[in-house]
Amino acid sequence: MGKQYKHLFKRYSEGKSSEKETRAVNTYFTKMQDHGIKESKIDTDVLGQRILLKIEQRLGREKKTDFYRIAASAAAVILLGTLWFSFNSIFNTNHYITVAAKFGEQKRMMLPDSSVVYLNSGSSIVYPEHFGEDSRAISLKGEAYFEVVHKEKHPFIISSNHFKTQVLGTRFIVTNYEKGIPSVTVVSGKVQVTDLHSSNSEIITKNQRVIYDDKTSSLVRSNTIESSDYLAWKNGRIFFDHADIYQVLLTLQRKYNVVLKLDSPLYQCNTISGNFSGDNIEKILSAIRFINDMDYTKIKKDTINIRLKPCKN
Structure with a gap:
């Protein structure tokens, strides 16, 4: 992009352009983005040319003299030619x-x-x-x-x-x-x-x-x-590697969208390891209960109480 383009757009971005110019450019910048017109297509794309003409009309400079018409067209091309730059850098409109x-x-x-x-x-x-x-x-x-x-x-x-x-x-x-x-x-x-x-x-x-x-x-x-x-979750399974009960409860809550309430002290000895599968949380809890010192009670449809047993000496 030429120095002249950068200089003129810098004036626009700094708010030094006239109110009419600013309004026109903002309006047709939006239209340009809506129709996906890029900088390289401003001169050749039919819709791009229409936008240039509309800006000329909006600025009220068309057909006054050859000089003013050319100047208006040049200004419009310059301003629109910098819109792709503004899209990413100044207006940050990359959605x-x-x-x-x-x-x-x-x-x-x-x-x-x-x-x-x-x-x-x-x-x-x-x-x-x-x-x-x-x-x-x-x-x-x-x-x-x-x-x-x-x-x-x-x-x-x-x-x-x-x-x-x-x-x-x-x-x-x-x-x-x-x-x-x-x-x-x-x-x-x-x-x-x-x-x-x-x-x-x-x-x-x-x-x-x-x-x-x-x-x-x-x-x-x-x-x-x-x-x-560690990719077991992608296939509907759950893997624990010496995970403490706190991490286990958080994982199960996320996977099954339930509330697990710890109804006992959090004993540090209660770590859980293993590969578990099941589309029902009670199946998982039953498997964990079978090999670990814990129990559970379902108190609501989406709420389960967890009780840990004290550590064995």
């Missing part, structure tokens, strides 16, 4: 899309680059309608499994509460619920995980995992996990 999976549901979606995302219950992502030229950036709350299309010069970046996760193309899981242990697990390929607090990074590959240890405020790496266990 952002939010997709959320409520408690008790999961969602699958396709991103603008054809990457696929599976959202776990109680999770949401925010992504732009169009990815930028240098990177593909989204934000995540909760948990999601990603199948990212490989693009060598366009890194895929996920921002979450503790991590920045960056890949070029691979399959992996990011877990970052507000209450829980943040983690990144790689199913295939290579992932760079950066701790937003310390800027320390770890590069992990297939069947490796990084968690954020809140006690030490550091990344902890595991090299010998089975990634399919």
Whole structure:
């Protein structure tokens, strides 16, 4: 884009253009976006030419003299030629899309680059309608499994509460619920995980995992996990690896959209491990009760009391 274009648009963006010019440009900028006209099509697209003519008419400069008509047309082309720039940088009108999976549901979606995302219950992502030229950036709350299309010069970046996760193309899981242990697990390929607090990074590959240890405020790496266990939720199963009862209850509440009330002290010895399946929470609780020191009582349709037994000496 030429210096003259930038200079004139700078005047417009700083509010130095006349009221009539500003009103005209804003009106037809909206029309341009509605019809998807880009900078390269302003001169050749029929609708683009109509918009230029309308701006001339709005500015009241058409057919006064050749000089004024040419000047008005040039100004209109210059202003419209900068609209695509303004779309992303000044007006920030690259629309952002939010997709959320409520408690008790999961969602699958396709991103603008054809990457696929599976959202776990109680999770949401925010992504732009169009990815930028240098990177593909989204934000995540909760948990999601990603199948990212490989693009060598366009890194895929996920921002979450503790991590920045960056890949070029691979399959992996990011877990970052507000209450829980943040983690990144790689199913295939290579992932760079950066701790937003310390800027320390770890590069992990297939069947490796990084968690954020809140006690030490550091990344902890595991090299010998089975990634399919941590993807169990995608196939309707639940996997626990020495999870404390608090984390277990949070997971079950999200998956089955129920209220679990702890009707006893939270004994630290009550950790749960195993791979559980079932479309009914009572089946899961029955399986857990069978091998752990806990019991449950259903008090309402969507409310269950959980009672833990004291630790054995």
